[in-house]
Amino acid sequence: SQTIHQWPATLVQPVGSPLSLECTVEGTSNPNLYWYRQAAGRGLQLLFYSVGIGQISSEVPQNLSASRPQDRQFILSSKKLLLSDSGFYLCACSRGPGANVLTFGAGSRLTVL
Amino acid sequence: AQKITQTQPGMFVQEKEAVTLDCTYDTSDPSYGLFWYKQPSSGEMIFLIYQGSYDQQNATEGRYSLNFQKARKSANLVISASQLGDSAMYFCAIMDSNYQLIWGAGTKLIIKP
Numbered sequence: 001s002q003t004i005h006q007w008p009a010t011l012v013q014p015v016g017s018p019l020s021l022e023c024t025v026e027g028t029s030n031p032n033l034y035w036y037r038q039a040a041g042r043g044l045q046l047l048f049y050s051v052g053i054g055q056i057s058s059e060v061p062q063n064l065s066a067s068r069p070q071d072r073q074f075i076l077s078s079k080k081l082l083l084s085d086s087g088f089y090l091c092a093c094s095r096g097p098g099a100n101v102l103t104f105g106a107g108s109r110l111t112v113l
Numbered sequence: 114a115q116k117i118t119q120t121q122p123g124m125f126v127q128e129k130e131a132v133t134l135d136c137t138y139d140t141s142d143p144s145y146g147l148f149w150y151k152q153p154s155s156g157e158m159i160f161l162i163y164q165g166s167y168d169q170q171n172a173t174e175g176r177y178s179l180n181f182q183k184a185r186k187s188a189n190l191v192i193s194a195s196q197l198g199d200s201a202m203y204f205c206a207i208m209d210s211n212y213q214l215i216w217g218a219g220t221k222l223i224i225k226p
Contacts, residue, residue, distance in 0.1 A: 041219075042218060043204060043217055044204070044214075044216045045216075046214070059213075088156060100148075100163055100208065101148075101160050101163065102158075104159075105157070106155065106156060107157060
């Protein structure tokens with residue numbers, strides 16, 4: 001079964017600083033990868049998904065970007081953080097197109113001050 | 114577009130009682146999948162149960178069962194014999210034709226001893 005490692009677990013950053021959240025997957029190859037954001041007390045909002053190396057689809061226009069430099073590595077970045085970027089970020093994977101169940105990482109809690 | 118509605122923001126239930134968490138959905142796709150995930154205070158999303166729109170029988174997984182009423186577009190989660198460890202946020206989600214999950218706002222379940 002898949003295991004997702006996500007770090008850092010918590011992060012406090014000033015407005016305007018850069019961001020890098022990393023996610024790696026074990027136990028499967030060629031997974032679909034996802035970045036979600038969860039505002040406090042809310043459901044999940046899909047930010048990016050990737051079906052392969054270098055293939056990134058963005059769901060929500062924002063100052064965040066994602067990259068997939070390797071098959072099982074997914075990175076969420078920003079050049080300049082905004083206060084509204086605060087939230088809980090979850091990386092997830094599925095085994096590929098049509099695969100139903102998502103496996104999630106433990107999440108990264110970002111506070112922008 | 115797909116939509117998920119969870120009308121119960123919070124619930125208190127006595128330990129060992131059964132719990133029903135409500136979920137209604139809206140979709141124009143003839144084929145879809147419905148999911149329930151649990152999010153404990155640690156933040157990780159844990160898959161509980163899945164129901165396909167063409168599945169003839171309601172899905173069951175241990176103490177979890179899904180009361181799927183297609184005509185009413187509802188997919189309520191039933192937890193039998195609730196335990197203190199069931200206290201968490203519970204999210205209903207629907208998978209659209211692009212294999213993306215649309216999430217509800219969640220229900221916070223608190224099990225009382």
